[in-house]
Structures are given as structure tokens and as C-alpha cells.
Amino acid sequence: NAGVTQTPKFQVLKTGQSMTLQCAQDMNHNSMYWYRQDPGMGLRLIYYSASEGTTDKGEVPNGYNVSRLNKREFSLRLESAAPSQTSVYFCASRDQAGQPQHFGDGTRLSIL
Amino acid sequence: QKEVEQNSGPLSVPEGAIASLNCTYSDRVSQSFFWYRQYSGKSPELIMSIYSNGDKEDGRFTAQLNKASQYVSLLIRDSQPSDSATYLCAVAYNNNDMRFGAGTRLTVKP
Numbered sequence: 001n002a003g004v005t006q007t008p009k010f011q012v013l014k015t016g017q018s019m020t021l022q023c024a025q026d027m028n029h030n031s032m033y034w035y036r037q038d039p040g041m042g043l044r045l046i047y048y049s050a051s052e053g054t055t056d057k058g059e060v061p062n063g064y065n066v067s068r069l070n071k072r073e074f075s076l077r078l079e080s081a082a083p084s085q086t087s088v089y090f091c092a093s094r095d096q097a098g099q100p101q102h103f104g105d106g107t108r109l110s111i112l
Numbered sequence: 113q114k115e116v117e118q119n120s121g122p123l124s125v126p127e128g129a130i131a132s133l134n135c136t137y138s139d140r141v142s143q144s145f146f147w148y149r150q151y152s153g154k155s156p157e158l159i160m161s162i163y164s165n166g167d168k169e170d171g172r173f174t175a176q177l178n179k180a181s182q183y184v185s186l187l188i189r190d191s192q193p194s195d196s197a198t199y200l201c202a203v204a205y206n207n208n209d210m211r212f213g214a215g216t217r218l219t220v221k222p
Contacts (some may be wrong), residue, residue, distance in 0.1 A: 031208050035212075040214060043212040048208065048210070094210075097143060099204075100144075100202075101146075101202075103155040
């Protein structure tokens, strides 16, 4: 039972490069989320998808785009990476409003 | 003003003591409340959910919710060194939005 799977686990980019972070869940959950976590800042919501076909901005959406490819997959794209986007990125999913989220193991992204 | 506020700590308690963690949240239509534990370098893991006013107990953990005061807390009884971690408060809003506090770092000293 994999739960929420994120790829890659680690990545180093140069400023200006683009990259897509992948997330897939096998729990048949409706909602999916992307967070970034920086020291002292906690988890900050980037984008979320309440259901297949919908996406909404969270607290810190600038510099990112998302795609809800199907019910299982929710990707996060950095079109032109900046050093300020160096962070740990977590994907999460949950079944219905009011239910807790389940997290993936995270992607550690460094931008030089 | 952040939507979900927690004291960053660190909070240090001796082994066997009660650790008390607090969280306040902004006045939006909030639906449910969660406490997650996060060990260093790991992803958050759910330890408690609470949906209505009052107390909810699960083993050594008790979550308390007071919607009128926009306040949620977590008590850890008989604290163990293995409880040393960062504890994240999370609030789920009716529009499927979900926000986290910055977390409180807890250290339990043997």
C-alpha cells in the first residue's frame, strides 16, 4: 500500500531551469495538495485541487503551476526556478472535506 | 496575521511530564482540526483529529477544541523521549483549503 508517492526525492537545479514534481496517490482520494516547507515557516500551501478538473491557489502560488492530470496524479511545475524556491515540497491527499491529509515523503529541491 | 498560529518553542519537558501545545486560528468557516507530528527530515504524520468542541482522548494524547475562542490544544501525558518532534496544528476550511501552523518543537529530556 504505497499511499502518496512523490518523485523525485532529491533534485538540484540551476537558476532558470524548469522542472515538474510528480505526485500520485492510490487511495482514491478526491483532493490533493502541494506544500512547501522552509525552516521556521511551517507548511505553506502552494496549490490544491479539491476534485479532478479543479485547481485553486493557496498561500504562496507565485512561480508555480499545477496540473491535476487525473484523479490519482497532481503535478507541480516550476517554469523558471529561482533560489527562493529552494525548499522541501510535500504532496498530500485526502478523501473528503473535513478528513485528514496523508502526506508523501517529500522532494528536497535545491536551486543554485 | 497568519491563519493558524503556534508558539514555535522549543518546548522542553522532563520525561514523564505533561506537554501542552497550543494553537489559535483565524475566524473563517473552519470545519475540522488536526495535530500532526513531524520528526526531523520526515513527513508529517497524523496523530489526532477533532471535529467538535470539547476533549478527545487517544492513548496518551488529548486534543481540546474551543471554537468560540478559536483555540485548539494538544496534551501529551507521560511524555517520552520518542515524543521529541515538531507538532503541527492544521485547520481544514469548508472550501477544501487547509492551513498549517509553523509548528512547535518539543524536546522531552530523559
